Amino acid sequence: MTTTEFFVAPDGARIAWDRAGEGPDVLLVHGIGSSRRRWQGLADELARAGYRALRLDLRGFGESRPALESASDRAMDQLIADLEAFVRDHAEAPVHLVGHSLGGMICQRFTIEHPSSVASLVLASTTSHNGRRASAFARAMQLFSEHGFDHVLSDPALSSEIHIVLREAFLGADPPLEMLKIGLEEPNPSRAFAWKACVDFSAKDRLAEIRCPVLVMHGSADPLIPFRAGELVHEAIPGSEWIEESGAGHSLPTERAETFNRAVLDFIDRARKKRVR
Numbered sequence: 001m002t003t004t005e006f007f008v009a010p011d012g013a014r015i016a017w018d019r020a021g022e023g024p025d026v027l028l029v030h031g032i033g034s035s036r037r038r039w040q041g042l043a044d045e046l047a048r049a050g051y052r053a054l055r056l057d058l059r060g061f062g063e064s065r066p067a068l069e070s071a072s073d074r075a076m077d078q079l080i081a082d083l084e085a086f087v088r089d090h091a092e093a094p095v096h097l098v099g100h101s102l103g104g105m106i107c108q109r110f111t112i113e114h115p116s117s118v119a120s121l122v123l124a125s126t127t128s129h130n131g132r133r134a135s136a137f138a139r140a141m142q143l144f145s146e147h148g149f150d151h152v153l154s155d156p157a158l159s160s161e162i163h164i165v166l167r168e169a170f171l172g173a174d175p176p177l178e179m180l181k182i183g184l185e186e187p188n189p190s191r192a193f194a195w196k197a198c199v200d201f202s203a204k205d206r207l208a209e210i211r212c213p214v215l216v217m218h219g220s221a222d223p224l225i226p227f228r229a230g231e232l233v234h235e236a237i238p239g240s241e242w243i244e245e246s247g248a249g250h251s252l253p254t255e256r257a258e259t260f261n262r263a264v265l266d267f268i269d270r271a272r273k274k275r276v277r
Helices: 036-048 072-090 102-113 132-147 149-154 156-170 177-181 189-198 204-209 227-236 257-276
Strands: 005-008 014-020 025-029 052-056 095-100 118-124 214-219 241-245
Touching: 005 072, 014 036, 014 072, 025 036, 025 072, 025 102, 036 052, 036 095, 036 257, 052 072, 072 102, 072 189, 095 102, 095 257, 102 118, 102 189, 102 204, 118 257, 132 149, 132 156, 132 177, 132 189, 149 156, 204 227, 214 227, 214 257, 227 241, 241 257
Parallel strands: 025 052, 025 095, 095 118, 118 214, 214 241
Antiparallel strands: 005 014, 014 052
């Protein structure tokens, strides 16, 4: 059984984490609307295989708490700073890094900016670039998260703004409002902060700088981040490995838990052996 621990991020946010097993560190970073519990199956497998599985709750998710005043205009920078502080103070670098969705975006930037801290990198269901449409979608979700879904649609100014943003995101198609509403009936500042981190995110022009072993995985039926986005991540990282999960959606760690866990373990084992040669 794991015990929840906490560390204080540079700006005062209280970040929850836990660990299981002994051995080289594998750090697992989740996406929006999730928590470190998403990784339970993989963490158990890693511990049995001779690794120390480290799991974080991103600020505001799970048992973590945001800072009293989060600077949403630099949301991605804050998330990367959280990871940097954790690795510096609570992990044995270089770590094997695994990121899903937003977690994958954070891990890309962290690996580029702190290459000596990363032994290998797994990127699942993520993107290296949120262009015009993807950023518009993230902005829409940020608005719904900040104010609550019904309030956005009933407030004249917010309603006008959201319809402009949704038109940009869906290019004339009817947006799936009932799907977008799920979990956002009431304001959710933590999700708003996380969606803000996605607006205008881009690491694509620096992916070629990554030199550690990399595995990229993506579901062919991902409804949130297009399959092609995953292919582009793989194509931009020299020597990266690629796994297509045919017919899978966005949540590979749970939808395809058995094959996902096996692929991650195999990849980390091989990356570890390369380092000790």
